[in-house]
Amino acid sequence: xxxxxxxxxxxxxxxxxxxxxxxxxxxxxxxxxxxxxxxxxxxxxxxxxxxxxxxxxxxxxxxxxxxxxxxxxxxxxxxxxxxxxxxxxxxxxxxxxxxxxxxxxxxxxxxxxxxxxxxxxxxxxxxxxxxxxxxxxxxxxxxxxxxxxxxxxxxxxxxxxxxxxxxxxxxxxxxxxxxxxxxxxxxxxxxxxxxxxxxxxxxxxxxxxxxxxxxxxxxxxxxxxxxxxxxxxxxxxxxxxxxxxxxxxxxxxxxxxxxxxxxxxxxxxxxxxxxxxxxxxxxxxxxxxxxxxxxxxxxxxxxxxxxxxxxxxxxxxxxxxxxxxxxxxxxxxxxxxxxxxxxxxxxxxxxxxxxxxxxxxxx
Numbered sequence: 222x223x224x225x226x227x228x229x230x231x232x233x234x235x236x237x238x239x240x241x242x243x244x245x246x247x248x249x250x251x252x253x254x255x256x257x258x259x260x261x262x263x264x265x266x267x268x269x270x271x272x273x274x275x276x277x278x279x280x281x282x283x284x285x286x287x288x289x290x291x292x293x294x295x296x297x298x299x300x301x302x303x304x305x306x307x308x309x310x311x312x313x314x315x316x317x318x319x320x321x322x323x324x325x326x327x328x329x330x331x332x333x334x335x336x337x338x339x340x341x342x343x344x345x346x347x348x349x350x351x352x353x354x355x356x357x358x359x360x361x362x363x364x365x366x367x368x369x370x371x372x373x374x375x376x377x378x379x380x381x382x383x384x385x386x387x388x389x390x391x392x393x394x395x396x397x398x399x400x401x402x403x404x405x406x407x408x409x410x411x412x413x414x415x416x417x418x419x420x421x422x423x424x425x426x427x428x429x430x431x432x433x434x435x436x437x438x439x440x441x442x443x444x445x446x447x448x449x450x451x452x453x454x455x456x457x458x459x460x461x462x463x464x465x466x467x468x469x470x471x472x473x474x475x476x477x478x479x480x481x482x483x484x485x486x487x488x489x490x491x492x493x494x495x496x497x498x499x500x501x502x503x504x505x506x507x508x509x510x511x512x513x514x515x516x517x518x519x520x521x522x523x524x525x526x527x528x529x530x531x532x533x534x535x536x537x538x539x540x541x542x543x544x545x546x547x548x549x550x551x552x553x554x555x556x557x558x559x560x561x562x563x564x565x566x567x568x569x570x571x572x573x574x575x576x577x578x579x580x581x582x583x584x
Contacts, residue, residue: 228399231382240381240440241406241413247436248416253278253423256285261411263337263362264295264326270357271318271349274371275534278422284313295337298323299330307492307569314572316489321349339363352398357414366410368401370394373421379453380425383442389456462536467498467508468529470580471520471545473559478581479516480565481557488533493568495577496557497540517553520545526580531573542577 252258255278257269268288272281288309292298298306303323310319325347329337337358338344345355356369375388375397382400386393406413424431432444443449471479480493496516503511513519523544531538552559560568562581570578 224396224399227396228403231384231400232403235382235442236440237404240404240437243436243440244416244420245406245409245412248412248419251436252415252419256282256289258415261362261364263339263358265289266358266362267337267354268322270354271322272313274318274353275315276313280313284310295326295329295335299327299335303491304569308567311569312572312575316492316571318349320490324348325350337362339365341365341367360405360410360414362411364409364411366402366405366407368398368405369414369418370397370401374401374417376427376453377417377421377425380430380443380449381437381441383446383448383452385452385454387456388453389458459535461532461534464536464538465500466538466540467500467505468494468540468542468574468577469496469498469508469512469520469522469545470526470542470577471496471547473547475559475561477559477561478565479552479557479559480568481554483556489571491569492571494570494574495542513550515554516557518550519548521548527577529573529576531576538573540573542580 255269257265259265269281269285272285272288291305291309292301301323303320306319306323307316310316313319328347329335333343338347339359339362341355341359344350344358345352350358353369353371356367359365359367360369372388375394378384378397378400379386379388384393384396384400386396388394388397401414401417404413420435420437424435430449432438432441432449435441435444438444441449443452469479473479479496481496483489483492483494485491496512498508498511508522509520523546525541525543527542529538529540529542531540565581566578
């Protein structure tokens, strides 16, 4: 069955008009007061949507307020040093979001006079602006009837419409984008899309949805059939790969600590960290020799002072943190430097290495 035929079949006999009316009315009455809802400024909407990807609302609020204070306009973000932007993002994770946002905003300043484009082709061509972000900006900020489909929305609609297809598949997301196009309010697409998002956040939650409080319970097919706990269907992701490391807290004679910047591309790009030794490749006894060859200095390794277990979406870092001291040699590594302890926290570090900061006051 072709996608459009599938959409027609799913929406057949569904009271879309009542669903829209109940959802929008509920959203306008019950929506949470959030800083990015103060107005429909497209830049604020954009920043909030990027921050909210894979991050809880309560976590995002202080980051959003701080970010907008530092970079209140597209022009301010465009001209800011990348390290300042990463520092403002520190702790939110998925740092490529921040880099892509800044790169895209620079395009907006250069080509569109600092105004976020309302043309969907122009907006979709910007770095890091995928279908969801594009739909969110166009609908919330510009009142265009465009779908904004993420996992949250797919969960809600899989229950409302009783769609028993794997939401981990790209074809299923495409199906839901078609479904939203068939359902979305042409008169108030902003409230409709935000209503779906809000419903998923506070009522139609992943586990134990609050069906008795749901404003569209009468339209929900899964509730009618007692299947709300079975949906959405989602295949399990691959098992995370575990990577063991020794992280070195190295001091020189001046009491400065060695830190290094990660490569400009890849995981945690351009952030700072304490040196990490991959012990799946280097035996612990060989660390001093390996370190001397890689960094140009000889170190004496002390005791284990911490253990950091950090989970990413696709891998796990298991780090033993050890004290170490410089015995001799001159640092010979372009991306590394010794930094005084009171200056280290001015650098943007990933959460995994922020956990090591507490040892700055003990050594």
